[in-house]
Each structure stands twice: as C-alpha cells, then as structure tokens.
Amino acid sequence: MENENKVVRISVRSLVEFILREGDIDNRVSGSMDRDAMLMGGRLHRKIQRRMGPEYHAEVSLKIQIPCGDFTLQIEGRADGIIEKEENGHREVTVDEIKGVLRDLRHVESPVGVHLAQAKCYAYIYAVQHDLGEIGVQMTYCNLDTEEIKRFLVPFQVKELEEWFDDLVRRYRKWAEFEMEWKKKRDLSIRTVEFPFPYRKGQRDVAAAVYRTILRKKKLFIQAPTGVGKTISTVFPAVKAVGEGLGDKIFYLTAKTITRTVAEQAFRTLKEQGLSMKTITLTAKEKLCFCGETTCNPDDCPYAKGHFDRVNDAVFDLITGTDEFSRQVIEAQAQKYRVCPFELALDVSVWSDAVICDYNYVFDPTAHLKRFFSEGAGGEYIFLIDEAHNLVERGREMYSAVLYKEDFLDLKRAVKGASPSLARSLDGVNRLFLALKKECENYVVLDSVSHIALKLMNLLSVMESFMEEQSDPDLREKVRDLYFQVRSFVNIHDIMDENYVIYCELEENGMFRLKLFCVNPAVNLQNYLEYGTGTVFFSATLLPIHYYRKLLSVETDDYAIYAESSFPPENRLILQGRDVSTKYTLRGTEMYRKIADYIARAVRTKKGNYMAFFPSYRVMEEVCEQFSLICEEYPGLAETVVQSQNMGEPEREAFLARFDEERENSLVGFCVMGGIFSEGIDLAEDRLIGAVIVGTGIPQVCNDREIMKQYFDGRDMPGFEYAYLYPGMNKVLQSAGRVIRTEQDKGMILLLDERFLRRQYRELFPREWENCRTCNAVTMETYMEEFWK
Structure with missing residues (x-):
C-alpha cells in the first residue's frame, strides 16, 4: 500500500484476502491451495496459458481508481487470462484465474472463496473499462503433479458484480482513510525530528551515506567499529527518508533477539522528540x-x-x-x-511504519511475510540489515534443502497399514536414494537430481490426499512433518542455478542425506531486496568488504564505507602471543598449560572481568582444567564461569549476571568463539576489561566447507579464504568486539595463536588494530602494567 499524491494503492489479492477472510486458523489443512505454496506454479501457469489459443490474452494488467473524498483508492492487479470470443456478432468475455494445487482435484468441489473473489474483482474492472453488461469468471485449478485440470465457470451480470464490488470497497474505505490521515500526521512529525545526540566521530558520515543510498535506490555496506552508534546512525536517516517520500516502510532486520532492543530504543529516542511512527517488533x-x-x-x-x-x-x-x-x-x-x-x-x-524482525521474515522462502514479499505485494521498503555478517551463513541455510533417506523408510513403515498407495510412493523415493547410497563412500557431487524431484512431486500429491482423508492425528502429523521438508526441497530445486552444488553424503552415524547446497546466496537474497528501494548492510565486522559484497549482493556498483572509530586508541591494548598455537598437530597438555598461563598472568597483572574465547568446547575445557590447576597454586587468583552446550535463556542470563557482581578477585568467563556470548552482548565499562581470543576461529574441515572451497576455487576465487579464513576471522573480530563498547571503556585484547603473525591474517585486522604488538607471557605483563598505569 502506498500513499502518493493522495492515492492509496492496494492489490486485488491483498484487498480480498484482507476484507473477506473468515473462520478458523487450521494448520491441519496443508495450505497448498495457496498460489505461493509451490514456486513451480508459475511455470504451470505459463504452460496452461500457452495452450489456450489466440482468443486467450495472458497476464493482463488491470487497475481502477475510486474517488473517496480527500483521496483516490487505486485497486490494481494482473488477471491470469482474458478470453474473448466473437460468435454471431455477440462478444463473449471470460476472466480466467489459474491456481496450481497439490490436492487431488476430486477434493476440489467448488472454488475457494478468496480465489473466486479475486477473479470477480478482475472481471468487474475489465467490464467497466470495456463497457460490458455481462462477463464470465472461470476458475482453473491445476494439479501441480499430474497437470490434470478442473474448471468452474460462473457467468455474472456486471450490475451484480458492481454491487458486490462497491460493498468490498466500502468495507475497506475506513482503513484507507486511516492510512491517509496517519501518513499525513507521520510525515509532518518527521520534519521536526533532529539527530538526538551530538555527532560522534564518523557518525555524521554514516548518516549521510545512508540517506544518499536510499535517495539513489542503491545498496550500502558499512564497516563500523563498536561505539560508532550504528543503530541510530542508520535509523535516523531512514526515518528522514520516509518523511521525504523516499520510502514507505522500514524493515530493521537482525539475527539475534538482543540486537532488536537496541533498534527499539533508537525509535523510542526519536519519539521523545515528537516523532509519530508506528513500530512493531515481531516475536517468534x-x-x-x-x-x-x-x-x-x-x-x-x-x-x-x-x-x-x-x-x-x-x-x-x-x-x-x-x-x-x-x-x-x-x-x-x-x-x-x-x-x-x-x-x-x-x-x-x-x-506499521517500521518493522523490527529476524532475517527470516524477509528472506526465508518458507517463512517470509507473504503480505509484503509475494506477487502483487511490494512497496517502497527500506532495508536496514544489522549484524549483516550473519546473513551469509543464514542465507545459505535458508536457500539450501536436505532430505534423509531414513525418513522415507521410517514413514513407509508407519503408514503401511493405513495407506498402501502412500507406502508405495515412499518406497519409490527410498529406492532412488538407495541407488545413490550404493555409489557413495563419503560424499559425491551430483550434476542433477531432476528424476528425484519428479518423484517427490508425485509423493507430495499422494501425501496431500492422505492428509485430506486420514483421521488419525498422530499419523497425519508424521506425514505432515515430512511433507513440509519435501515441499521445501522441491521448491528449492525449482530455483537452483549456478550458485548451487548438489551432493549426497554418508554421515558418520550411517545416515544418508541428499543436499541442495546454496553456496552463494546473493541471487536469492536479491529476489527479496528488489521489493525495496534502498538497502543498508552494517556490522562491526564486515571485513574484507569484497567478500560480503560478493555473497550478499549481485550489483557491482554498491557503495561501501569504513566508519571512523570514535574510540581513543590509547584506551585499547592489543597484544599477540607469538609462542602458542591451536593447530591440531600442536594441541596437547603442554600447549593448553601455556595458554592457561597467559590468561592467569593477565588476570594477576590487572584484577577485573575477562572473557576467554576458544575454537571449540574441547579446547575450552582442556584450557579451563589447566587454569583451575594454576588457581589452586595461587588461591584467590580468579573465579571462573563456563559456557555449556545448549544453554537456555535462564542459564545465559545467569552467566552474564556474574559480570555484574561485586567481587574481591577476578572473573574469567570461558566461552566458545562464534557462540552466544561472542556477539550481541553488551558488557560496558569495567564489567569487561579484557578478551582473550584463543585460535584463529577457522571452521573445522567438513564436507560442506570442502565443497565450498572447491566451488570458489573453480571460479578463480580464493576458495580457502572464502570457506575458512574469512568466516574464522569474523569470529575473532566479533569476540574482540565484546571489550570496547563505549567511548569511556578501557580494555585489552589478547590474540593467542602464532598464525596471527602471517600476512593473510594481519591484512584482515581492522584499522583500529594498527598498534598490535607481539609478546610472550612475560613481556605481556610488562605491556599490561604500562597500559593500566
């Protein structure tokens, strides 16, 4: 919906789905009657349209403007087809609405109410524009698997359609009037809002760059060190842009719940100046x-x-x-x-004018908000993407799909007695998986799995019929769980391109899986970003920027800025231990003791709260054990708090609460790099005075990473860097970012791995780390004493 020259726009589909919905929420109905249920519906649409002959006009754009006092309501959309026949001087016109479904068409006994309503709207608009007295409405349902078609044809007098359409518009009018009035009030309030703080170093440049990006309908990548005030520096210009008519709605996207509260606070701060803006945070x-x-x-x-x-x-x-x-x-x-x-x-x-939510509400093909991001939707959205470094891995997850052979076999056994036909279909898929498994010792990269996708399409139809007819809720639940996995796989198979690798893998536990692996998610992300008018990616760790531009954007002319740090360099000590390593070949009790000694000496030199970040739980536990032995030799040296696997929210809060307590001695938090405590937590001032980063953060070698490496190597891009080095260094930078949160903070960062001396690692250090010094455990104490003086 959009407000421009006192025109309120809404799509036909949005209008009917909004005003005419009724009844219950019921997830037992699988929902495949929805046009968006299957991505391949579009291809079938085109196939049906091509078969229809010269009388059939496909994809006809239609709109009607209705004066409503102070404003005009514009209702618009695209009819799938208009059929025009001339017989004995009599002109017959029918509007065709095509819906792809997975249901057995025997179960489709009449058109779905909102589907028919959509077609009736197109019929009325077309009839008014062509001065017709009567018009037909045809609903064409097509089974996506069998391509079988079932049609319902209803003739209408245009007078009858007019009464029905006028009632629809009347029911929507109060909403449109509200929207007009509200936007007037909102835009007036935006004009008076000013940046709420004195600009810190680098902040004005960030705000100006964000505004310029939205104005020019571009993308911007911002590498902004902690303490710059990224959130308010992006929210403020985006709000201003809305007031100037450059955007209609702000989506503030985050990867973690904790960063949402910062965004909420930014909007609240502007509202204290009199900003009128409706904001919502979407909760799972x-x-x-x-x-x-x-x-x-x-x-x-x-x-x-x-x-x-x-x-x-x-x-x-x-x-x-x-x-x-x-x-x-x-x-x-x-x-x-x-x-x-x-x-x-x-x-x-x-x-709402601003929606604060997780990435998946915008980008996930199975969870995105269809009301904003589907055919017929779209608007002038402004995307502010916080902690954007997370979007690479999240994007890969969202656009990849996995199926396990064992799931088909288990379900086949469960439904055997209830439905022999479903059991047969499941067995057919299982056999295809079995054939792949026989050829696979570890993993095999495949050229195509189209034969499996076709078999899965057939299975979806059979599952659909089973759920339609089955009364046992437990059995239906089991079928539905696999149904959604299969549907996701078929949808992803339909959008696959050169950014994908298909492979099957025999896991160590004996399970066999088939994966459609989206190595580079940029194209898929772009499909959703196109609904917007400007996009800003920002993070404290967006280095190297060319890597993130390659994996998050398809454009070659995106803007990028490196925001100046407002943090006084003399308040940060960066040291690198040159005589320790976390390489697999060097791990052992002696090395773990050496690392623990560094931590103990740091704590002994300056009492306070520290966090030590490790490459894995195993290394963390080994070093923690050695540190405990040192603490026995030096009673009262430090207390420890240790991250455990699968921590719930109460345990997480209890862990962080330890950093708020008053104590006589030091506290060391033992954590895992890339885990819940390595980003998004805010321990300002003396709640955290040091971060010890053990290892380079490089992910463990696994098939996914090796496939990724080969993929980029095969395209003349640095495979090792893309698969291992850059993701690893991002974890290092995130962990280091826990120490310096505000301009008043003072703290040290200790990097423990001799590999940080190598050029390829040092090139990824942020500008603020220029004064990093190398040390051993003894000289570290000297540097620390000088610093803390």
Whole structure:
C-alpha cells in the first residue's frame, strides 16, 4: 500500500484476502491451495496459458481508481487470462484465474472463496473499462503433479458484480482513510525530528551515506567499529527518508533477539522528540503462543477458532489507539479479542511504519511475510540489515534443502497399514536414494537430481490426499512433518542455478542425506531486496568488504564505507602471543598449560572481568582444567564461569549476571568463539576489561566447507579464504568486539595463536588494530602494567 499524491494503492489479492477472510486458523489443512505454496506454479501457469489459443490474452494488467473524498483508492492487479470470443456478432468475455494445487482435484468441489473473489474483482474492472453488461469468471485449478485440470465457470451480470464490488470497497474505505490521515500526521512529525545526540566521530558520515543510498535506490555496506552508534546512525536517516517520500516502510532486520532492543530504543529516542511512527517488533510464534504448544487448529486452540472473524476489529482498534506495538500490547489485545497473538502481530505489521524482525521474515522462502514479499505485494521498503555478517551463513541455510533417506523408510513403515498407495510412493523415493547410497563412500557431487524431484512431486500429491482423508492425528502429523521438508526441497530445486552444488553424503552415524547446497546466496537474497528501494548492510565486522559484497549482493556498483572509530586508541591494548598455537598437530597438555598461563598472568597483572574465547568446547575445557590447576597454586587468583552446550535463556542470563557482581578477585568467563556470548552482548565499562581470543576461529574441515572451497576455487576465487579464513576471522573480530563498547571503556585484547603473525591474517585486522604488538607471557605483563598505569 502506498500513499502518493493522495492515492492509496492496494492489490486485488491483498484487498480480498484482507476484507473477506473468515473462520478458523487450521494448520491441519496443508495450505497448498495457496498460489505461493509451490514456486513451480508459475511455470504451470505459463504452460496452461500457452495452450489456450489466440482468443486467450495472458497476464493482463488491470487497475481502477475510486474517488473517496480527500483521496483516490487505486485497486490494481494482473488477471491470469482474458478470453474473448466473437460468435454471431455477440462478444463473449471470460476472466480466467489459474491456481496450481497439490490436492487431488476430486477434493476440489467448488472454488475457494478468496480465489473466486479475486477473479470477480478482475472481471468487474475489465467490464467497466470495456463497457460490458455481462462477463464470465472461470476458475482453473491445476494439479501441480499430474497437470490434470478442473474448471468452474460462473457467468455474472456486471450490475451484480458492481454491487458486490462497491460493498468490498466500502468495507475497506475506513482503513484507507486511516492510512491517509496517519501518513499525513507521520510525515509532518518527521520534519521536526533532529539527530538526538551530538555527532560522534564518523557518525555524521554514516548518516549521510545512508540517506544518499536510499535517495539513489542503491545498496550500502558499512564497516563500523563498536561505539560508532550504528543503530541510530542508520535509523535516523531512514526515518528522514520516509518523511521525504523516499520510502514507505522500514524493515530493521537482525539475527539475534538482543540486537532488536537496541533498534527499539533508537525509535523510542526519536519519539521523545515528537516523532509519530508506528513500530512493531515481531516475536517468534513459539514465544507468543498462549497454548504452550503451537498446535494451530480450532480443536486445540480457542484463539484459532473463529480467529479470522474477529481479527480485523482487533487490528483496527489497536492501530487507531496506539503507536508502539510491544509484545505486551500485542498479547493484551489478543486476549481481549480472543485471537492468535502471532497472527495479530503479522496483521498489525501491515499498518506499521517500521518493522523490527529476524532475517527470516524477509528472506526465508518458507517463512517470509507473504503480505509484503509475494506477487502483487511490494512497496517502497527500506532495508536496514544489522549484524549483516550473519546473513551469509543464514542465507545459505535458508536457500539450501536436505532430505534423509531414513525418513522415507521410517514413514513407509508407519503408514503401511493405513495407506498402501502412500507406502508405495515412499518406497519409490527410498529406492532412488538407495541407488545413490550404493555409489557413495563419503560424499559425491551430483550434476542433477531432476528424476528425484519428479518423484517427490508425485509423493507430495499422494501425501496431500492422505492428509485430506486420514483421521488419525498422530499419523497425519508424521506425514505432515515430512511433507513440509519435501515441499521445501522441491521448491528449492525449482530455483537452483549456478550458485548451487548438489551432493549426497554418508554421515558418520550411517545416515544418508541428499543436499541442495546454496553456496552463494546473493541471487536469492536479491529476489527479496528488489521489493525495496534502498538497502543498508552494517556490522562491526564486515571485513574484507569484497567478500560480503560478493555473497550478499549481485550489483557491482554498491557503495561501501569504513566508519571512523570514535574510540581513543590509547584506551585499547592489543597484544599477540607469538609462542602458542591451536593447530591440531600442536594441541596437547603442554600447549593448553601455556595458554592457561597467559590468561592467569593477565588476570594477576590487572584484577577485573575477562572473557576467554576458544575454537571449540574441547579446547575450552582442556584450557579451563589447566587454569583451575594454576588457581589452586595461587588461591584467590580468579573465579571462573563456563559456557555449556545448549544453554537456555535462564542459564545465559545467569552467566552474564556474574559480570555484574561485586567481587574481591577476578572473573574469567570461558566461552566458545562464534557462540552466544561472542556477539550481541553488551558488557560496558569495567564489567569487561579484557578478551582473550584463543585460535584463529577457522571452521573445522567438513564436507560442506570442502565443497565450498572447491566451488570458489573453480571460479578463480580464493576458495580457502572464502570457506575458512574469512568466516574464522569474523569470529575473532566479533569476540574482540565484546571489550570496547563505549567511548569511556578501557580494555585489552589478547590474540593467542602464532598464525596471527602471517600476512593473510594481519591484512584482515581492522584499522583500529594498527598498534598490535607481539609478546610472550612475560613481556605481556610488562605491556599490561604500562597500559593500566
């Protein structure tokens, strides 16, 4: 929806899905009637359209403008087909709406209400523009697997369509009026907002670069050291750009919950100056659910029953009553109207000016917000992507797909008695996997798995029919779990290009898997970024910038800036131990003792809180054991707190709380690099005075990494650097970034691995590390004493 010259725009699809929805939320219905359910639906659309002959006009753009007092409502969309026939001087016109489905067409007994409503809108707009008295509406349902077609043809008098359409517009009008009034108020308030703090060094340059990027509809990469104030420096110019009509909605995207609170605070700070802006933070369904378990159906959840009958009233009441939609506000409103809090939040996001959320709400092909990022949607979105270094690995995960042979075999055994036909289909897939397994000792790179994708398409149809007819909820649940995995695999197979590697692998535990591995996610990310008008990637660790540009963007003319650090260099001591290593060949008790000695000497030289980061739990535990032995020799030297695997939120909070306590001696937190404590945590001032980074962070050698290395080597790009070195150094820089949080902080960073002396590593040090000195355990103490004086 967009406000321009007092025009409010909405797509036909958004209009009917919003105004005409009704009934329950029910996840037991697999949802494949949705046009977005399968990506290959588009190809089938085109195939059907091509078969239809010269009377058929495909993909006809339509729009209608309706005067509504102070503004004009523009309803627009694209009809799949218009069929025009001339018989005996009589002109017959039919609007065709095509829907690809996986259901057996026997179960499609009549058109789905919103599908028919969409076609009726196109029919009315076309009839008005061509002065017709009657028009036909044809719903074409096509099974995506068998390509079987079932059609429903309904003739309409245009007068009848007009009454129906006018009622639809009348019901939407109050929403459009609200939008017009609100945007007027919002834009006026933005004009008076100023940058809320005195500009720090580098901050004004960042803010100006962000504004310029949005103005020119470009992408910007910002490497900004900790303490620059990245969040407010990106949020403020983006808000200003909205006020200038350069964008309509801000998406502030993060990888971790903790960084969302910083974004919320930035908007709050601007609101204290009188900014009127509706902001929402989207929380995961599991966290919001009132029922403990997210079984979203009317039998198990009272909030799912009749949800769509009540939700629009809940949304309108909320958006006209408040501007900040916190989790507490959403939950209270959901209780009041007895609707699902998660779905309510998604609906409220449509009417919000800024949405703070995880990457997956924008980029994930299975979880993205269809109301913003699907055919017929889109707007002038501004993307602010925080901690953007995380998006490379997250992108790979989102656009890759994996299936295990064992899952098909297990399900075949479970359904054998209930459905021989489903068992046969599962067995057919299992046999194809078995043939691959016989040829595979470790892993095998494959040219194509199209024959498997075709078999999986057939399986999806059979599973769909089974879920339609099966009454046993446990069995249906088992089938549905694999159904979604298979559907994701088929969807990913459909978008595969030269950025993918297909391989099968026999895991150490004997499990056999087939993977569609997205090595470079840039093209897939671009498909979603195209919905926006400007994109800003920012992080304290975006080095080397060419690596991130290659894997996050397809453009060659993106902007990039290196923000100056506002941090006084004399407040940071950077040392590198030259006589220790975490290389596999050198690991052992003697080396672990040496590393523990460095940590003990640092702690003895200056009492305070330290964090030591390790390449793995194994190395961490070995060094921790040696450190404990040293502490026995020197009673009262330090207390320790150790990260454990699979820590929940309470354990995490308890770990960090130890850094707030007053104590007589020092505290050393033993952590894993790249883990939950190596980024996104804020221990300012003397809560943390030192970070010890043990090892270069290089990921363990595994098939994924080796395939990645070969992929980039094969394209004349540095494979080792792309697969191992850059991701490893990112973990090092993230861990080091825990120490310096504010301009008042003072702290030391100790790098423990002789490999940091090598040129390829030192070239990746940020500018602020220019004064890094090498040392051994003894000279380290001298450097520290001087520094802490």
